[in-house]
Amino acid sequence: MSPSRPPANVSFENHGRVVLVTGASMGIGSAIAQAFADSGAHVYNADITAPSDKGGNRIKHLSCDTASETDCSTVVEQVVQEHGAIDVLVNNAAIQPVDSYHPIDQVKTEIWQRMLDINLCGYMRMARHVLPLMKQQQCGVIVNIASGQAHRTARDVGVYGPIKSANVMQARQWGVEYARNGIRVVSVSPGAIDTPMVRASLAEQGGASELGNRHPVGRIGQPHEVASAVLWLSSDAASFVTATDLEVDGGLGALGAFAAPYPMPE
Numbered sequence: 001m002s003p004s005r006p007p008a009n010v011s012f013e014n015h016g017r018v019v020l021v022t023g024a025s026m027g028i029g030s031a032i033a034q035a036f037a038d039s040g041a042h043v044y045n046a047d048i049t050a051p052s053d054k055g056g057n058r059i060k061h062l063s064c065d066t067a068s069e070t071d072c073s074t075v076v077e078q079v080v081q082e083h084g085a086i087d088v089l090v091n092n093a094a095i096q097p098v099d100s101y102h103p104i105d106q107v108k109t110e111i112w113q114r115m116l117d118i119n120l121c122g123y124m125r126m127a128r129h130v131l132p133l134m135k136q137q138q139c140g141v142i143v144n145i146a147s148g149q150a151h152r153t154a155r156d157v158g159v160y161g162p163i164k165s166a167n168v169m170q171a172r173q174w175g176v177e178y179a180r181n182g183i184r185v186v187s188v189s190p191g192a193i194d195t196p197m198v199r200a201s202l203a204e205q206g207g208a209s210e211l212g213n214r215h216p217v218g219r220i221g222q223p224h225e226v227a228s229a230v231l232w233l234s235s236d237a238a239s240f241v242t243a244t245d246l247e248v249d250g251g252l253g254a255l256g257a258f259a260a261p262y263p264m265p266e
C-alpha cells in the first residue's frame with residue numbers, strides 16, 4: 001500500500017487580519033506564517049533567530065526570545081503600534097534539544113528548565129500580553145501548537161511530553177475562561193512533521209527511520225499540512241470550536257501504543 005500524498009496548500013481568506021506567530025523562522029511556524037501571509041494577513045514572526053528566507057514583505061521578523069518577559073511585551077507593543085490589533089496569536093516556538101532525549105533523571109537541569117521556560121511559560125507570556133487587547137477587541141483566536149506526545153507516552157520524552165500536555169490544557173482552560181469575551185483558544189497536536197527539529201532528532205538516532213511508516217498514512221507530515229489546520233481553526237469556519245485540541249497526525253494517535261511499530265495491511 002503506498003503512502004498518502006500531501007495535497008497542495010489549502011487557502012483561507014485572511015485579508016487585513018493581524019497575525020503573530022512565535023518561532024516562525026523555520027519549520028512548522030514558518031509554514032503557518034507563510035500560509036497566513038499568502039491569504040492576505042499581516043504576519044509577525046517573533047523568533048529568537050532570523051529567518052534565512054524572509055518570506056516576502058507580508059512577514060515581518062521581530063527578534064524575540066519567548067523566555068524573556070521584556071521581549072514578549074515589546075513584540076506585542078510593536079504590533080499594536082503598527083496595526084492597533086492582533087487577531088490571531090499562534091504559540092509555536094518550542095525546543096526539543098537532543099540532550100533532552102533521556103529519562104528525566106538524566107536530563108541536565110539547565111536543559112529541562114530552558115524547555116519549561118520556552119515551551120510552557122513562553123506560551124503563557126505571549127497569551128498574557130495579547131489577551132487584554134483581545135478582550136478589548138471582543139474577538140481573537142489563540143492557537144497553541146502542542147504535540148502528539150502531549151497525549152501519549154514515547155521513549156525519552158519525559159520532559160517534553162508533559163510540557164506539551166500542559167499546552168493542551170492551557171488551551172482548554174483559557175478557551176473556557178475567555179469564551180464570553182469572544183476569544184477562542186485551541187491547541188493543535190501534530191504527529192511527526194518534516195522540520196529541522198525532527199531532522200535533528202533523527203540524525204541523532206542514526207538518520208534512518210521507519211518513523212513515516214509508523215503513521216497509518218505511511219509518511220510523516222509536511223509543515224503546510226499543520227498550517228492548513230491552523231488556518232481553519234483561526235477562521236470563522238471554526239467559530240464554534242474552542243477549548244479543544246485537534247490532532248494532525250496521519251492517524252498516529254489512534255494506534256494506541258505510540259512507540260510500537262504498526263504493521264500496515266497491504
Ligand SMILES: NC(=O)c1ccc[n+]([C@@H]2O[C@H](COP(=O)([O-])OP(=O)(O)OC[C@H]3O[C@@H](n4cnc5c(N)ncnc54)[C@H](O)[C@@H]3O)[C@@H](O)[C@H]2O)c1
Nearest residue numbers: 023025026027028048065066093094147192193195196197
Ligand atoms: N516537527 C514535529 O514533528 C513536531 C511534532 C509535534 C509538535 N511539534 C511542535 O511544533 C512546534 C514547531 O516545531 P518545529 O519542528 O517546527 O521546530 P523547529 O526547531 O524546526 O523550529 C522552531 C522555531 O522556534 C524558534 N525558537 C526556538 N526557541 C525560541 C525562543 N526562545 N523564542 C522564540 N523563538 C524560538 C526557532 O528559532 C525556530 O525558528 C513546536 O511547538 C513543537 O513542539 C513539532
